[in-house]
Amino acid sequence: MGLVYIDGIVKHGDKKVHVRFLVDSGATYTVLKKEVWEYLGLKPLGEMEFILADGTVIRRKISEALIELPGYGERHSPVVLGESEDENLLGIVTLEIFGLILDPFKRELRPIRALMK
DSSP states (O other), rough: OOEEEEEEEEEEEEEEEEEEEEEEOOOEEEEEEEHHHHTTOOOOOEEEEEEOTOOOOEEEEEEEEEEETTEEEEEEEEEEEOOTTTOOEEEEHHHHHHTEEETTTTTTTOOOOOOOO
């Protein structure tokens, strides 16, 4: 399976940034590069511990932002405030907020059939 990228726009207040996200169905939260969230003026709302694929444990600050995915609208989403070595990732929580899922065979996003329990 190859990598899947999607273009989006991240907004906060009167500022916005066009972002190329790596769609990572293994990542829980969306991550914003440091240069993106600093430009937008996002402030930390808390801090969380995360376990990377190799088992490494890291801590990152979290916040919220308005994310626009062309063709799917815009939604508020929690975001991880990345450090200088982090990349823009679109995680599963944001995908679910949009009602989307990654189709790994077609390498595209598609609407989910949500269960209401």
